[in-house]
Amino acid sequence: MMPGESPKQKGGQPGIVSAALSGSCPRCGAKTLFAQPAGLADECSACGLDLLALERGGRFVGVLTMLLALALILAALAVDEWLRPPLWATLLFWLPVTAGSVLFVLRFYKTLWVYHSYEERPR
Numbered sequence: 001m002m003p004g005e006s007p008k009q010k011g012g013q014p015g016i017v018s019a020a021l022s023g024s025c026p027r028c029g030a031k032t033l034f035a036q037p038a039g040l041a042d043e044c045s046a047c048g049l050d051l052l053a054l055e056r057g058g059r060f061v062g063v064l065t066m067l068l069a070l071a072l073i074l075a076a077l078a079v080d081e082w083l084r085p086p087l088w089a090t091l092l093f094w095l096p097v098t099a100g101s102v103l104f105v106l107r108f109y110k111t112l113w114v115y116h117s118y119e120e121r122p123r
Ligand SMILES: [Zn+2]
Pocket: 025, 026, 027, 028, 029, 030, 032, 044, 045, 046, 047, 048, 049
């Protein structure tokens, strides 16, 4: 017996990061959430859950991602001013960092949104 343990606690879902990384369906847990690296599938190919309907209203995700990309570009410019690295070094470092962060944040927020919509969906 572990005190204070509740595996299905609302709000503090511990598996959300791994769910975002693997793209697990909120209903059946199959890895069907993403049709593209950062694009949700229309529906779960395993259980038929309508992901498009769940994603509706989650458009602010794109705004958040734009803000993150902007912040990273500003950081890149600041480092550029400070260290004055050669251009190839700047690109070599910042392109994967920016692409990776944006991709992860997109997946993370989309997964978060789908899970939230799935829990709050009208029945
Ligand atoms: Zn499913």
